[in-house]
Amino acid sequence: MNWKIILISVILFGPLFWALAAGFGNDPHAVPFVLEGKKAQDFQLTSLDGKVVRLSDFRGKPVVINFWSTWCEPCKAEHDVLQHFSKTYGTTVQFLGIVYQDQAEAARAYLKNRLNLFPQLQDPNTRVGLDYGVSGVPESFFIDAKGRIRHKQAGVVTPQILVDWLRTLLTEVSSGEGQ
Amino acid sequence: MRIFIVGITLLFVVSSNAAKRGEKDLFENRVSDVVIETPKDVSYQVGLLLRCPVCQGMPIAESPAEMAQSMMTRIRELHKEGKSKDEIIEYFIERYGEWVLLEPKAEGINWLVWIMPPIFLLVGIGALFSYIKSNKPRASRRLDSAISEPDSDDEYLQSVRDDVLS
Numbered sequence: 001m002n003w004k005i006i007l008i009s010v011i012l013f014g015p016l017f018w019a020l021a022a023g024f025g026n027d028p029h030a031v032p033f034v035l036e037g038k039k040a041q042d043f044q045l046t047s048l049d050g051k052v053v054r055l056s057d058f059r060g061k062p063v064v065i066n067f068w069s070t071w072c073e074p075c076k077a078e079h080d081v082l083q084h085f086s087k088t089y090g091t092t093v094q095f096l097g098i099v100y101q102d103q104a105e106a107a108r109a110y111l112k113n114r115l116n117l118f119p120q121l122q123d124p125n126t127r128v129g130l131d132y133g134v135s136g137v138p139e140s141f142f143i144d145a146k147g148r149i150r151h152k153q154a155g156v157v158t159p160q161i162l163v164d165w166l167r168t169l170l171t172e173v174s175s176g177e178g179q
Numbered sequence: 180m181r182i183f184i185v186g187i188t189l190l191f192v193v194s195s196n197a198a199k200r201g202e203k204d205l206f207e208n209r210v211s212d213v214v215i216e217t218p219k220d221v222s223y224q225v226g227l228l229l230r231c232p233v234c235q236g237m238p239i240a241e242s243p244a245e246m247a248q249s250m251m252t253r254i255r256e257l258h259k260e261g262k263s264k265d266e267i268i269e270y271f272i273e274r275y276g277e278w279v280l281l282e283p284k285a286e287g288i289n290w291l292v293w294i295m296p297p298i299f300l301l302v303g304i305g306a307l308f309s310y311i312k313s314n315k316p317r318a319s320r321r322l323d324s325a326i327s328e329p330d331s332d333d334e335y336l337q338s339v340r341d342d343v344l345s
Contacts, residue, residue, distance in 0.1 A: 012302060019291055031232055032276040101245050126249035133274035135232035135246070 031135040033152045040143045041131045045121035053119050058094040062169035063143040069102035070110045074156045075138040085162050086117045100137045145173050222254045230281045
């Protein structure tokens with residue numbers, strides 16, 4: 001009798017405990033990255049200085065897209081890191097900033113007295129942000145030379161992450177894999 | 180002096196009217212930006228199914244967050260483009276995964292979420308009936324024996340039993 005109860009309990013509660021145990025390891029607020037390996041959607045946006053920029057213009061070299069805003073403190077923290085890497089890898093990697101849910105004037109004022117080496121784009125109605133599954137800032141996307149999204153960095157992008165991913169993407173370019 | 184007072188009064192009246200006009204313009208601009216949706220609107224129905232990424236378990240249709248509003252705007256755009264309800268939902272799943280759905284799809288491992296609650300309910304009801312059935316005669320027997328069986332060791336209890344049974 002006792003063995004029957006134990007067996008029935010294991011059959012009934014086993015899957016439940018398994019499902020719960022699997023769920024406990026996940027952050028319920030973390031938005032999954034489902035675009036890995038998929039083609040980055042092309043866009044045409046206007047930069048803060050009025051120039052029209054298309055993602056497809058940079059086909060053939062890795063692209064780093066950084067979504068940021070002036071109301072986001074971590075975004076300010078990573079600004080100098082991105083500028084430094086843009087300076088270092090400027091000719092081989094294209095950096096793009098996309099202002100996320102913020103006023104163009106506020107972004108211009110913020111960048112006025114700061115180093116700004118790459119295009120900063122306006123995203124009306126967060127259209128591109130939604131196309132890339134952005135759920136908050138900062139978020140950075142690493143796109144290879146073939147135009148595939150390889151990595152999404154949710155949160156501040158560190159120098160180590162940039163070095164690791166840019167080396168990977170540039171190695172693919174030099175070996176011909178990324179072309 | 181009189182001219183000065185009249186001048187000040189006129190200035191006040193003109194500036195307050197201008198301010199009112201400004202408020203009205205601002206209000207009208209805000210009203211024109213607001214989209215009023217009813218439960219019959221497809222965009223609202225879709226918005227009820229999608230989770231707001233920056234809220235706590237709230238559908239985007241009912242969230243005032245800017246992110247949710249942007250998603251609602253995209254839903255309206257896709258609907259205007261002729262996309263069906265399922266196609267619009269698929270657009271968001273392709274970008275945010277099934278995480279974006281407030282109600283998981285009834286497929287694969289998700290079936291557990293749908294199947295387990297009724298199974299547990301049935302098992303629970305069965306266990307409860309079984310417990311009641313097996314304990315009822317025992318409990319009544321215990322009561323009968325407690326009243327009828329004499330305890331010769333305790334005179335006080337015996338007198339209580341006599342009083343109860345009499």
